Amino acid sequence: xxxxxxxxxxxxxxxxxxxxxxxxDPTADDEHVARQLNLxxxxxxxxxxxxxxxxxxxxxxxxxxxxxxxxxxxACLARVVQEAVFGQQAAAxxxxxxxxxxxxxxxxxxxxxxxDDASVARAVAAYERDQxxxxxxxxxxxxPAAAGD
Ligand SMILES: [Zn+2]
Ligand SMILES: [Zn+2]
Numbered sequence: 715x716x717x718x719x720x721x722x723x724x725x726x727x728x729x730x731x732x733x734x735x736x737x738x739d740p741t742a743d744d745e746h747v748a749r750q751l752n753l754x755x756x757x758x759x760x761x762x763x764x765x766x767x768x769x770x771x772x773x774x775x776x777x778x779x780x781x782x783x784x785x786x787x788x789a790c791l792a793r794v795v796q797e798a799v800f801g802q803q804a805a806a807x808x809x810x811x812x813x814x815x816x817x818x819x820x821x822x823x824x825x826x827x828x829x830d831d832a833s834v835a836r837a838v839a840a841y842e843r844d845q846x847x848x849x850x851x852x853x854x855x856x857x858p859a860a861a862g863d
Contacts (some may be wrong), residue, residue: 716719722820743847746847749773749775752773752775753772753830756773756774757771759775762775763777763785764785765777765785765786765787766784766785766786766821767786767787767790767821768787768789768790768818770786770787771859772787776788776789777811778791778829778833778834778836778837779829779833780819780821780825780827780828780829781818781819781827781828781829781830782821782827784821784823784825785821786820786821788836788837788841789837789840789841789844790818790820791829791833791834791837792837792838792840792841793841794817794820795817795834795837795838798817798818804827816828816829816831816834817829817834832845841853
C-alpha cells in the first residue's frame with residue numbers, strides 16, 4: 715500500500731517538471747509565425763488598423779482599401795466577394811444581366827467605390843490560405859482513419 719502523502723508529493727514533483735509553455739508547433743508555417751509576430755509588434759506600438767466592417771484591429775498587411783480609401787480586413791472582403799459571386803449567379807439565372815464591374819465597397823456610409831482587382835485577389839488568396847490552414851489543423855487533431863484491423 716502506498717502512502718497517500720508520498721503519492722501527492724510525486725504528483726507535485728511531476729507537475730513541477732511539466733513545461734508550462736507548449737513547444738512551438740514544428741508544422742506551423744513560417745509565414746504564419748511571422749504574421750503573428752507582426753501582430754504582436756503592432757499591438758504593442760498601437761499601429762493597428764480597424765476594419766470598417768467587423769471592427770477587428772489588424773496589421774496593415776491584412777487590410778484592403780476601396781478606391782475611396784475605406785479600410786477593411788481581407789476576411790471581410792473575401793466574405794463579400796463570395797456572397798457577390800453567389801448573388802451574381804442567382805441573378806444571372808433570372809435576368810442574364812451584366813456582370814458587376816468590380817466588387818463594391820460595403821462601407822456603412824453607402825460608399826459607391828469599388829475595390830481594385832489586386833485587392834480582391836489578395837483578400838481571396840488570404841482567405842483561401844486561412845481555410846487551407848484550418849483544414850490542415852483539423853486534420854492534425856483528428857485521429858487517423860482506421861486502416862483496417
Ligand atoms: Zn473585417
Ligand atoms: Zn468605400
